[in-house]
Amino acid sequence: MTSKDQPPAPAQLVAVHGRGIVSSKKHVATADDLGFTRGDGVFDATRVRTGSDGISTIDNLEAHLARLDQSFLRLTGEHVDRDFWRELVDEAVDAWSHPGEAVLKLMQTSGLESVQGIPLLVLSITQMSEASLAQRAGIRVTTLDRGTASDAHLDAPWLLGNVKTLSYAVNMAAKREAHRRGVDDVLFTSSDGYCLEGPTAALVVAKDGVLTTTPVEGTGILDSITQKQVFAKAEKDGWRTEYRLIRPKELAKADGVWLVSSVRGAAPVLELDGRELTTEAKLTKKICKYAGFKN
Ligand code: PLP
Structure with a gap:
């Protein structure tokens, strides 16, 4: 397939804890992040619906945050900070105005290979593909x-x-x-x-x-x-x-x-x-x- 034949990339927004909304073209993980080097981290995903007025609704956010927390606890023995996550989600969803359905993904890695306990928190909102x-x-x-x-x-x-x-x-x-x-x-x-x-x-x-x-x-x-x-x-x-x-x-x-x-x-x-x-x-x-x- 040539690049001309590729379907257009879906709309996407990325946010990182401590940095806020970043360009989705920017690299967000360092080369020694355990999530990247070992798949050592957790994630969760749900749907966001946005009306033509730009107002978005997130499905079952608290249930997904609770499962993210349980996943992280099982992986590392530590809890996630749900308030950090709520703030990042609020900021991202406020900035997202693409009408229709999208996937909200929350990812938290277990830290860096060199320094323990500095997890990376990344969130993405991606327009739902026609195929899905x-x-x-x-x-x-x-x-x-x-x-x-x-x-x-x-x-x-x-x-x-x-x-x-x-x-x-x-x-x-x-x-x-x-x-x-x-x-x-x-x-x-x-x-x-x-x-x-x-x-x-x-x-x-x-x-x-x-x-x-x-x-x-x-x-x-x-x-x-x-x-x-x-x-x-x-x-x-x-x-x-x-x-x-x-x-x-x-x-x-x-x-x-x-x-x-x-x-x-x-x-x-x-x-x-x-x-x-x-x-x-x-x-x-x-x-x-x-x-x-x-x-
Ligand atoms: N099983 C697996 C392996 C999954 O990855 C998912 C969702 O991503 C599900 C089941 C369905 O889970 P949920 O209904 O919470 O989205």
């Missing part, structure tokens, strides 16, 4: 073995299960493998044959008035804020909800299967490993509404 928005209409998914058992994380906190670290190279490689196979996304499975999660999304399955997802304990999956919100709202609407290990073959008999996340909402899985799934549009509309998305 298009996936809300439906995705084709391949299962990929993540290579660990469904209970691998039970007594092994050093494996950083449930922690949203900056080390997402495996997740990104899995997405690239999906694209090589001609599909959109991945459902990770455990070595003992259970569904886990997507590289950037949780799994929600509907069958006969029951919503099911993968349990967090032992599996190492991320505790999804969207999935929890879907379950809380669905329960009020009369659904039963459960956390249990699911075999991929169960998905073929489900009424609906979705990969859900704070950025994408609930993307219906239309095809899994080359087999069509039956996810009714009416049901998807409901799940999206529970997730706080219109679709």
Whole structure:
């Protein structure tokens, strides 16, 4: 692809703790930042919606700050300073006026290789890509073995299960493998044959008035804020909800299967490993509404 064929870069704003808003072309990390050299740091992400009047709303900011804090605590034994983060978010969101949907990403590294305890706090707001928005209409998914058992994380906190670290190279490689196979996304499975999660999304399955997802304990999956919100709202609407290990073959008999996340909402899985799934549009509309998305 020549540079002429490249789609235009999405609008972006970057802010750094201690420096405020910086040009998104400026380098923000030093070469010995552990986040950069080792992927040793944490992040979280949510959606920002901006109206034509330039006023922005952030989805579930406090829940994302709480998870960022838990991730950092698990990684380093220290808490993040949520007030620093709130100030930086306020400053950035005030300056962001691009109408439509965007991704707010909060990144905190564990420090420098040479000097411990000087974490870098970087925030970005990036206009949502057309490709992400298009996936809300439906995705084709391949299962990929993540290579660990469904209970691998039970007594092994050093494996950083449930922690949203900056080390997402495996997740990104899995997405690239999906694209090589001609599909959109991945459902990770455990070595003992259970569904886990997507590289950037949780799994929600509907069958006969029951919503099911993968349990967090032992599996190492991320505790999804969207999935929890879907379950809380669905329960009020009369659904039963459960956390249990699911075999991929169960998905073929489900009424609906979705990969859900704070950025994408609930993307219906239309095809899994080359087999069509039956996810009714009416049901998807409901799940999206529970997730706080219109679709
Ligand atoms: N699982 C993984 C690995 C993720 O990276 C994400 C989101 O980025 C999710 C699940 C969904 O989490 P949430 O609903 O909190 O966005």
